[in-house]
Amino acid sequence: MNVTWTLPDGSTKTAMVAEGTNLMEAAVANNIPNVVGECGGCLSCATCHIIVDPDWAAKVGDVGDFEDAMLDATEAERGDSSRLSCQITMSLDLDGIKLIVPVPE
């Protein structure tokens, strides 16, 4: 299964990601800039902020209450399809998903 990130410089990077891996871990494993995951995916730091391509937004599920609160603590501005990537787990439905790495002002 593939994930494609649009990087801050406008280029894209595609990587194979195994089912069950969360998308923060996938980004860190692939050295995607600006996706850090300081808390290891425990919803405590907001450093794995990602913008889901609007075409994929419906497929990644809803934002939980705590995630919603933490999304107010991201470094780059929150957008309509902003998510904490540690809260999205790779599945067959998400094969080919496109993500945009947010750029802080």
Added chain:
Amino acid sequence: MTIWTPTDDGHADLTDHDTFTNGAPHNTFARLRRDDPMHWTEWDGGKGFWSVTRHADILELNRQSDLLSSAQGIRIEDQSQEEYMARRTFQETDPPEHMSTRVKVAKAFSKQVISGFEDDIRSLCVDILDSALQAGTFDATKMIARELPMRMLGRILGTPEEDLPWLVDKGDALMANTDPDFTDHVMDKLETDEYRLMPFNSPAGAELYKYADTLMERKAAAGDTSGILHMIRQPGPDGKCINEREFKNFFCLLVAAGNDTTRYSLAAGMHALCHQPELLGQIKEGSVLDTAPDEIIRWASPASYFRRTATRDFDMHGNTIKAGDKVAYWFISGNRDETAFDDPFRVDLARTPNKHLSFGQGGPHVCLGMWLARLEVRILFQELAKRIKSIEPAGEAKFLRSNFVSGIKNLPVTVQLT
């Protein structure tokens, strides 16, 4: 040149606070990482405990808060349920309860909001340095490292300037409750049972409780609903509020943890500058400013360990850890792990990546104040480097008597101004 060489014999007693008065026992940690990575310590002072010393193992376990809980205490000392409930903060809770409290203040401590303090911090640094450096020879922990986080804390809490030295003395009495320089109630020497329901078994906890009451009454009378002390008392996304006792413990936590960790990072950084003279030039030149804070904070490792408690049996490195066993993550050891860092006993201000564990990275309790700490460290060293040609030791650096907080409490230095 070496900044500092550990002197322990490789078999130091990790429960003995005196062990740490010569600096952390890194020969012991190196041996444990190599030969005994899940190490059992029998202890006269309470139940024995496991020590996790490898970087990879700490990361592996730290994120598993369902297996290793914070909700039975986070220091090696045992707590009764009554003591735990009386003294706990959100540091001593697990998800999702932990999140319920944390999200209320997460934005206030976010990188974006904290970066708004840059000008404030710079102006404090300029004040502090201009006053300290003119002495030529002085205690850099007392005159510089202690001052900056203390004054920033005042801005964050909204406390009057004149109260700050008192607050920081009380915070020290809590955090450094095993060092006679900071408290008359040395925890492992005197009977502190009278204060067992107070934060850190300390009478300073009672004084800080009283101060918090007065401060909040004053704020209420003035109609002041700004700041984190207000935010933390609001309902979370799940509608839950913390109780009065938890609020006061949170206040104590801010006063204590918001102070000494950054202080000891700044002190360790200045100590490193004394013994690795090339560092000052690198900071002056400016190219390492983005990476230097994390390296200085790795080097300092102010929080030596945090403890968890196993919720069920599990096996690791040939040992069975039983439900109820205490497990200490020695971040200070993980930060010197040869398999995670090239030349870990050398300060490399350009180190990238720098996967240090000083903030408890990789778990739900990752330091709330990490962006503030990084910013304070960056600006202090930037402003310091502008003002001095050299910094040298002017006497022996003295380490705190504590296995919990690692820090240089006295750092005599001589500087030459530019």
